[in-house]
Amino acid sequence: MADRMSFWAWGLESEEPTEADRRAMAEDISRRYGVAVTPRPIPDLADAELRPPRVTPPDALAGFCSTDTWERARHAGGAHFTDRTRAFNLDFPNPPDFVAHPSTDAELAAVLDWCHDNEVPAVPFGAGSTVVWGVSMPDGADRSVTIAMDRFDRVLEVDETSRAARIQAGVYGPALEAALKPSGHTLRHFPQSFRFSTLGGWIATRSGGHYATNHTHIDDLVESVRMLTPAGWWESRRLPGSGAGPSPDRMVIGSEGILGIITEAWMRIQARPRFRATAGVVFDSWMAGTEAVRAIVQAKLWPANLRILDPAEAGRAAGLDGTQALVIIGFESAELPQRANIEAAVSLARDAGGHIPDENIVVDDGTGAPTGHEGPVGAWRSSFIGVDPGTATSLGLLADTFETAITWDQWPDFDATVRSAMNRVLGEVCTHGELSCRFTHVYPDGPAPYYTWSGMGRQGSEISMWQEVKDAANEVVVAAGGTSTHHHAVGRMHRPNAYDKQRPDLFADALRSVKKTLDPNGILNPGVLIDP
Ligand SMILES: Cc1cc2nc3c(=O)[nH]c(=O)nc-3n(C[C@H](O)[C@H](O)[C@H](O)COP(=O)(O)OP(=O)(O)OC[C@H]3O[C@@H](n4cnc5c(N)ncnc54)[C@H](O)[C@@H]3O)c2cc1C
Incomplete structure (x- = not known):
């Protein structure tokens, strides 16, 4: 039979996590959160009662x-x-x-x-x-x-x-x-x-x-x-x-x-595209980094990539030390070399307090040399592309994202309000709650922040615990002036x-x-x- 989609994991059946993957994940979770976690066997659809x-x-x-x-x-x-938790539980x-x-x-x-x-x-x-x-x-x-x-x-x-x-x-x-x-x-x-x-x-x-x-x-x-x-x-x-x-x-x-x-x-x-240029600019402060992003997008240079990862996300996904934010800038074109554009954007980022040595600006002059696949930018790229199929499903770990957009004038207060409400609810609902943010898209009049959260819940109660956190996220994002969704859509959830x-x-x-x-x-x- 052709490789078909897994009914519970993200990906093909052949890419499903194995029992060994799940045991290793359970051990990791137990170690990280100090709780005993026992993986249940991977479900067999033949046992489902539809x-x-x-x-x-x-x-x-x-x-x-x-x-x-x-x-x-x-x-x-x-x-x-x-959805994946329910399917894993054959529910x-x-x-x-x-x-x-x-x-x-x-x-x-x-x-x-x-x-x-x-x-x-x-x-x-x-x-x-x-x-x-x-x-x-x-x-x-x-x-x-x-x-x-x-x-x-x-x-x-x-x-x-x-x-x-x-x-x-x-x-x-x-x-x-x-x-x-x-x-x-x-x-x-x-x-x-x-x-x-x-x-x-x-x-x-x-x-x-x-x-x-x-x-x-x-x-x-x-x-x-x-x-x-x-x-x-x-x-x-x-x-x-x-x-x-x-x-x-x-x-x-x-x-x-x-x-x-x-x-x-x-x-x-x-x-x-044939011509590319990439740079990862480090900032000592999250808000200084977001100001750099605003300056670049308002200069209408139109980079293909213009993201900022907050210190927590830059630490986890790009290998920084957890105190610094990372602005990732990328240009590409089928027609024109991109050196001038990347240099202009990096100059704006430096003016806003960013650090990047000249040698870390990577320019592909159309000869096909790969760009941006090394260093923090490359690390972030790999973590973005390599979506986990759901190895931690039903192991008690709660994790989700929510995304929105807000105008620049409201952005700093918005971020502070969202973080305060989310950290409060994470503290109430689970242990070891973590929240991080990056921008997925930016506009001259505002960014699209994408928040990722996780925390340790109880095995078997993942969905009801998640719902409490999600209700709080829905509430705060709209009350603070953002949109209920920037690109994930409304569905039945929002x-x-x-x-x-x-x-x-x-x-x-x-x-x-x-x-x-x-x-x-x-x-x-x-x-x-x-x-x-
Ligand atoms: C790991 C992961 C990463 C994601 N990253 C992104 C991202 O970067 N950007 C983003 O925008 N979204 C992202 N999403 C969300 C999702 O992939 C998008 O919403 C996507 O557009 C859905 O496409 P689909 O074909 O899977 O549609 P489905 O999930 O099958 O359907 C989505 C909605 O569209 C309707 N629909 C589907 N096809 C049709 C049709 N032909 N005619 C009418 N209605 C239709 C369905 O009824 C449903 O309401 C991500 C999801 C996952 C799991």
Whole structure:
């Protein structure tokens, strides 16, 4: 059998942590936190007791639908800590009744029509990398199905003149890039989940790539979209720009599967970069480092990378001593050498108090020499790319991230407020609580801070303990003026106590009206963005 996704870990079955990995992790946790931790055996899906399907696919759909246990377990949730913990515990309280894998417009229309006619909730599924419960079945529904887009998996056309490509929604990141590479192009959209996420998921969630400034959001790259709704097809015109009223694409981008199922999009592509330059600038103070980042982004140099890691994160992920912050600056271009840009950015960073010896500025003049793969920048890069598959799952360790954005004028107070609230709740809920921060994206008017937290909880109570910390994070981020999410999306996790509090009430009403027009029976992803 081909290597398929693990039903509980992040990655393929062949990449799952082994019993030995988990024993070593348990010993490490016991040593670090002074508690005895016993790893439970890696679960066997054959031991899972899933609720029998409450509805089975009709004959007309049966050829591309499945009620197989692995299919229903794999599509029962996403990739969040809580999803993985539940799956590891073989706890699948609400799996889909069946999973559809349409491969043509006709098959997709057939299953969507059937769901509409029979009022069966349908959850669109890209690769299931959601970390906000975006693909979970709705609570309280008496039947529900997953519509998986993995067979819409091709790059259909490349328009080299306009630099755009027509790409199906279910293509995973690596396959998409592999298809563009022969013509020398790239979509240049690399979320950390790139290996196991799809174009349709990126568009539906307004994902953020790992570049820090300029064209890094999927929003910037969409030229037009094709989407099937229960009321019919929605297809926008290919245009480089348009002032013709509100943008139809804006309605689709970020719709999180509640308005329709994206089948394909024309995406703006670009020539693959050849010239690169990288520097890691060290700061004695976190706030001085963030000021340097502001100076660089406001100078409109548009570095591809412009991140700052706070001292805790720079210590853990980049090998610094835990007292200094690290600003990572990177430029790249297909056309122009980047030495002048990196020197200008480093000069601004030095003016703000940063240290970097000249010899640590690495410039690739287009000959293909790798850049930025050594020193603290290289260490951080490896830790960013090498996502752990979940070795610590169900060992009592709590860990999560939350991300937001805030204007520069509010930033210092915002950070202090968030840290104070989070350190308080971590102290109340778990032991050895730790919080760190980096910027994932920066704008001339503000940064997108990304907080990572962890703490030692109790084995078996991980999810309820996590929920207490998450409630506090949702609360403080929105109360302090930030957004409930910068790029992880809303899903079922960020509402009602975060997203619902930040959006205008009239906007929520307008969204409900749009949904009623496109999805009159309210079958698509109920509970996401708005109440069913
Ligand atoms: C380790 C890790 C790192 C991550 N890093 C990033 C990051 O750097 N940047 C970032 O933005 N996110 C990140 N995420 C979150 C996640 O990868 C993104 O939200 C991603 O865009 C989801 O894509 P997917 O194909 O897996 O969609 P899914 O998880 O399958 O679905 C996500 C949402 O989109 C809807 N959807 C999916 N496909 C379609 C479609 N064809 N039509 C309509 N609706 C659809 C679903 O119903 C759901 O609401 C990360 C997640 C993990 C686990």
